[in-house]
Amino acid sequence: MNITFYGVRGSTPVSGEDFIILGGHTSCVYVCSEKGDSLILDSGTGIVALGKKLMKTSDDINILLTHNHWDHIQGFPYFLPIYQKDRAISIVAGNVDFDDKDAILTQMSGSTHPVKYQDLPSNIQLNTELSKQKSFSLASFEITTQPLSHPDGGTAYCLYADNQKVAYVTDNELSPIKPAITSWQAWLEFIEQADVLIHDAQYLETDMPLKQGWGHSTVEQVIELALQAKVKRLYFISHDPERSDQELITLEATLRAQYQDQLVIEFAREGTQVELSNIL
Secondary structure, three states: OEEEEEEOEOOOOOOOHHHOOOOOOEOEEEEEOOOOOEEEEOOOOOHHHHHHHHOOOOOOEEEEOOOOOHHHHOOHHHOHHHHOOOOEEEEEOOOEOOOOOOHHHHOOOOOOOOOOHHHOOOEEEEEOOHHHOOEEEEOOEEEEEEEOOOOOEOEEEEEEEOOEEEEEEOOOOOOOOOOOOOOHHHHHHHHOOOOEEEEEOOEOHHHOOOOOOOOOOEHHHHHHHHHHHOOOEEEEEOEOOOOOHHHHHHHHHHHHHHOOOOOEEEEOOOOOEEEHHHOO
């Protein structure tokens, strides 16, 4: 598989000189298999740049949503392929707690957007049932699911293709105030020996306890999870919009030195491409 990061920030997009290196767009990750099939993970503002690339192709588009918070769907109205006549676009909605599982579409309604989703010329199919299943197939990918510990619910995914495993777990609170929807042990089993783990780590231990219950994990918690699960490579995503590039780069260097013999650690950057065959 090949992975490209198009959006790596959490909560809100940011811009300016402090956010040029890692990037300021919200969650969107593009995964391709050796067979040429692809999946888009989340539809934050990062999907806008990806849409420009996909306009040059006629391939079917598959989007997996973790949940409906704005930083995971707000790029969709500006995703250019939705304006292509008859372009086939399949969306798997995350298993959220409310009935608005179609929020990625209905955000383009009423007074919130000038183009209404009912008027889009593309052929959009929204599936709200697949993410409730423990496993399903999509294109050449086998996919397993796990409920996120996050306000309003959501779904994490493990992707299997090319004899490789990619785990995408964002947004997720590993130590919530309320009883965890998915236990630590269940997470270990879910991500076990993943070739790549992409996990939310918006907070540091110094941010706690103020932000406990907000639905995100700390860097320290995720590293411990990754080590216990024996994953090969860890990419942090959902960077706090208040944390500058320099803060994250400095922290990354510290963590790499601390865990250099145990785990490969990266703070995901927009535009980074990861070819799994080159890192295994």
